[in-house]
Amino acid sequence: MSSDPHVLIRLVDVSKHYVMGGETLHALDQVSLDIRQNEYAAIIGASGSGKSTMMNIIGCLDTASNGVYELDKKNVSGLTPNELAGIRNKKIGFIFQTFNLLPRLTALQNVMQPLIYQRVSLSERRERATQVLDKVGLSSRMGHLPSELSGGQRQRVAIARALVTNPSILLADEPTGNLDSSTTADILDLFDALHHEGQTIVMVTHEPDIADRCHRQIRLFDGKIISDERNR
Amino acid sequence: MLSIWAEGLRSALQAIATNKLRSFLTSLGIIIGVASIIAVVSLVQGLEKSITSQFEGYGSNTLFIQQQRDKFGQLTGELSNHDLETLKNIEGIAAISPQTFLFEYSGLIYGSTEYSADVIGVMPEFAEMDNSYPEVGRFITNADANNRKKVVVIGDKVREELGLTRENAIGAFLRYGPHWLKVIGVLEPKGKLLGQDLDSYAYIPYTTAVSLMGYQRKPMVVFVGRVANVDHIDAVRDQVISTLRREHGLSGDDENDFSIQSSDQVLDTIGQVTSVITLVFGGIVGISLLVGGIGIMNIMLVSVTERTREIGICKALGATRADILLQFLIEAVVISMIGGLIGLALGYGLGIGIAAMIPNFPPSEVPLWAIALAIGFSTGTGVVFGILPAAKASRLDPIDALRYE
Ligand SMILES: Nc1ncnc2c1ncn2[C@@H]1O[C@H](COP(=O)(O)OP(=O)(O)O)[C@@H](O)[C@H]1O
Ligand SMILES: [Mg+2]
Numbered sequence: 001m002s003s004d005p006h007v008l009i010r011l012v013d014v015s016k017h018y019v020m021g022g023e024t025l026h027a028l029d030q031v032s033l034d035i036r037q038n039e040y041a042a043i044i045g046a047s048g049s050g051k052s053t054m055m056n057i058i059g060c061l062d063t064a065s066n067g068v069y070e071l072d073k074k075n076v077s078g079l080t081p082n083e084l085a086g087i088r089n090k091k092i093g094f095i096f097q098t099f100n101l102l103p104r105l106t107a108l109q110n111v112m113q114p115l116i117y118q119r120v121s122l123s124e125r126r127e128r129a130t131q132v133l134d135k136v137g138l139s140s141r142m143g144h145l146p147s148e149l150s151g152g153q154r155q156r157v158a159i160a161r162a163l164v165t166n167p168s169i170l171l172a173d174e175p176t177g178n179l180d181s182s183t184t185a186d187i188l189d190l191f192d193a194l195h196h197e198g199q200t201i202v203m204v205t206h207e208p209d210i211a212d213r214c215h216r217q218i219r220l221f222d223g224k225i226i227s228d229e230r231n232r
Numbered sequence: 233m234l235s236i237w238a239e240g241l242r243s244a245l246q247a248i249a250t251n252k253l254r255s256f257l258t259s260l261g262i263i264i265g266v267a268s269i270i271a272v273v274s275l276v277q278g279l280e281k282s283i284t285s286q287f288e289g290y291g292s293n294t295l296f297i298q299q300q301r302d303k304f305g306q307l308t309g310e311l312s313n314h315d316l317e318t319l320k321n322i323e324g325i326a327a328i329s330p331q332t333f334l335f336e337y338s339g340l341i342y343g344s345t346e347y348s349a350d351v352i353g354v355m356p357e358f359a360e361m362d363n364s365y366p367e368v369g370r371f372i373t374n375a376d377a378n379n380r381k382k383v384v385v386i387g388d389k390v391r392e393e394l395g396l397t398r399e400n401a402i403g404a405f406l407r408y409g410p411h412w413l414k415v416i417g418v419l420e421p422k423g424k425l426l427g428q429d430l431d432s433y434a435y436i437p438y439t440t441a442v443s444l445m446g447y448q449r450k451p452m453v454v455f456v457g458r459v460a461n462v463d464h465i466d467a468v469r470d471q472v473i474s475t476l477r478r479e480h481g482l483s484g485d486d487e488n489d490f491s492i493q494s495s496d497q498v499l500d501t502i503g504q505v506t507s508v509i510t511l512v513f514g515g516i517v518g519i520s521l522l523v524g525g526i527g528i529m530n531i532m533l534v535s536v537t538e539r540t541r542e543i544g545i546c547k548a549l550g551a552t553r554a555d556i557l558l559q560f561l562i563e564a565v566v567i568s569m570i571g572g573l574i575g576l577a578l579g580y581g582l583g584i585g586i587a588a589m590i591p592n593f594p595p596s597e598v599p600l601w602a603i604a605l606a607i608g609f610s611t612g613t614g615v616v617f618g619i620l621p622a623a624k625a626s627r628l629d630p631i632d633a634l635r636y637e
Binding site: 096100102121165 | 235236238239246247250541542544545546547548549550551552553554555630631634
């Protein structure tokens, strides 16, 4: 493989298997993949094809059974839980289908939360969180609890939370899966804008028109990459 | 670094506030434990302080010489005037004053009113040794003693019960059996100690008392002696013992027919009794704190399970194990500390209430060390019993925790 200086994520023969009742299930089967800075990539494939498994490994939420994962040219496989926590905190912004906001915290507090783990002072936390909430168009709803927000607003809070640490990469696992079509369009516009600003984005989706908005489509089938196309 | 603690505290308070009833029930064990220790300690301390302050009036240079009692409480020994005179000659004894308790007649009578005052024969020095000062009139003088005057100095309660005023008390005659005693002074009110009204005494000259009960076989006598130099108190004590043994004709292995104690010894004994009481209750309370701690652990474990997904989210956002551990530990400590503070207030109130409810009981007293101990113990309970649930939370795998339904 080339030693492209702009490669952000490199998976080499990464596998993930689960042993269930004596049978081994290959959720991810020797996947190799490079993602460069400022890419806008979609991971597509049928349900159960291994998309989330791959995203979780890239996001350092899960670890691979085999293979090598390099993030920013740093080998991530074999890091301690604390080192992985640091990477999740500083380099990765993860956006979930189910938003995963902390229910007892306001929108502002949710966005400030990752900065707590960086020991950022309260005043700076508030300032930075307010800025990103403004950027995602939610400055008027900052004091509301997640239960007081619509689905689209919740996902905006989640996006703001992912962005507040200025991560190297934004990972979104079916971010519009729980949203209606007009809200979906708004969220996708936001992703487009973020990519336009230089943000690297990897998004899981199973909707072809969403995948088409991205500049690259990686298709998984049975834990393997069966196609990898660039349309721009 | 401060932010993580402040944030942990904020999140703990929020978690507690969200589940007020549960948090209260969780800390109930701590509340009860701390409340009972504070109540008991405050009562015992109040008691000890009250007793101690009475004896402190005598000073640590005081010796109490009493007749020995058998195991039924009957007086066995005798302390005579001759003993007193001999003891007066011991070098190192600055002053020695006898006291005797009269049980001859049931009480003092003024007009048609009778009051069962305790009548005690004392010498003039008694006033200073006992902190008994007249509010009106005067105390017994040497002239009264030398002439065996039938005069009496009464406590304020005695005066009140007999229907005398401070104005008309002096010069009034009280009947004591067949005798008439002239009131020469009324003492300043002193209050109560251990159910004993300190103002219910009537003092007459010791010599008068001895002559009044001349035919009584064994009057109850106490010699209160003051040592010139407190550093020599043990030597003086030994000398008193050997003098009295010689006077009483006791040989080699005969037991003393008198007892001798310094006021420090009396205080020591009281201190020992109260610390045993405190320790016994402390043990009981320790058990209740243990039960309270297990309650906290239980609820925290439930809480960790309930909040598994939240923990997963925090881990996804970059919380380390230490961050999660700290968060749950702070929560356990805050719950138990709030319980400790509530218990402290409750126990304080309880002590005041109980002391007020028991007649003549001294006011309760919460020492600073008990407050520190209560808060320390409840905090410690939170740490000890919070660590297991917190560790469980911190070890959760992020992806498993996120998938938890
Ligand atoms: N924790 C797990 N234990 C066992 N099997 C799992 C686990 N997680 C995922 N799988 C299996 O791995 C395969 C890939 O799952 P996933 O990556 O979630 O698919 P996708 O996101 O593409 O729908 C599926 O067959 C799924 O059942
Ligand atoms: Mg999935």
